[in-house]
Amino acid sequence: MSSIPTLGQASLLPPDITLLERGWLSSNSLLLHDENQGAVLVDSGYGSHQEQTLALVQHALSPRPQPSLRLIANTHLHSDHCGGNALLSQRFGCEIAIPPGEFDAALNWDQQKLSYESTGQQCPRFKPDQILHPGSLIKQGERQWQVMAAPGHDPHSVILFEPESGVLVSADALWEHGFGIVFPAIKGEELAAEQGFAEVEASLDLIASLPARLVIPGHGPAFNDLAGALQRAHKKLDYFRKNPMRHARHAAKALIMFRLLEVGSQPRHSFVDGLIKTPVHQALWRAYFSRLDTGAWTEELLTELSHHGALKLSPEMELSAC
Template identity: 60%
Template structure:
């Protein structure tokens, strides 16, 4: 986090930033009722998340009273199960997938289609757009931010000008537009979310991934430029998404044989769906192989014989 961002971060907030496999987690402190945790990262980092949250709570002399999720992708809620077991606190989630969580529909919740893990957790409340989450005298406005995920929300605190943007806005872009790679419209919703953010008096953005930042105009301009490009070239968005999902799997595993990686890709529904929509002029195996080679040339992967490793 830059010095400028750190200067604007309220004393009652802690940002737990990790690698890109896990989302940032934001701990809201200084409330006699207990702390609120926003997002919990991926399940393979759950022990680390538990330790980081526990250390921050102990230092503040507080307990955890509530977990809220900006959306239900596995890298944002994968630590829910472990943290609720440890702290005995409830979980609130955005509307739209409450019933899917209650029934634990792994396909409807995106975990089966993406080939990602998320331990079963229970939700007891809804983080409803238009409502206010009160914590430490602050009123965090809950706002719908569809695009990356149809049911996603962001949180804005107007007095400090702090925006918890999740994957609606990063310093250099935004998250994969999952509806688009599932054959549904999503780019217009991304634009609506960017318009919403631009309308707010934001001074500090805490994104879902990466460091907090203050140059909101520059981030919005870059996001709009990227959105315009993807609208003109939806196949490039799909290719970008496919490489991002492949890298997520590699970050989770660390290393894998080429044969096993190609087999995993061939059995991952969202990957095959993108191939069918945009790249079926060649075999799925050939397309997957191209993605691996592109990531290796970019320095994200190394290929040593049959072994592929994350850099």
């Protein structure tokens, strides 16, 4: 995992914006500084990385005249984007702002509605304080960050755009080489899949309309070739629309890696048993791969990930993420 990047496109950021980029499976975090009222943190990474996130934030704030955090703003509530909320809000005494649609679920900590139960992910409980309404502004220093709805990967996701700097926080609506899993599409229902893909397309069109000069994605390095990224994203979207089974397989492998990231290392049989009991994994298997035994299909996915170097298998049959 990397710490605060000092080279590449992140060096093009204004001095009042700090990018915290980590390994692929934990989301990027962005610190928006203000010397008078403290910083805003956009997304807080995976729960298993919360101590690292805290250390990175403290390090980035330490040289500042006002080394405090006044607000955590989440682009969406997948656990790799909000897993550090609880620890950071406790340490800094700051409020948490989340997109509309899941405010009540987060307030009551309904893990089914928050998708944590169905995906087998864990997120330390936190209490939301504010709603990030699309069309509103996050005023930070002399900048005004526009909040915009960008569903597709998540129906409640938002992106942030700051016109003066041209910085776009695209979350998982756009990466340099694609976009996040389209969760409605993994249900195996034709209508839900098409709706999810249509929302991705609408969000890409929204991003294309913005005069963005530097993009901070939810995962991976910052980039400034917006046209190229959009072209690659549309190509991938067209492929997944025509091949929903390929998208489902991609989603299944991504969810395996998130689970491995959470458990760290686990005997293969225990990992497979737990995975088979995970509702989303079951739904993917039933919708697209039920011609195979569920255990055999799961083992096939693990073998593919191992061959591609994404996970490793020890002589003791322990699985761990690379």
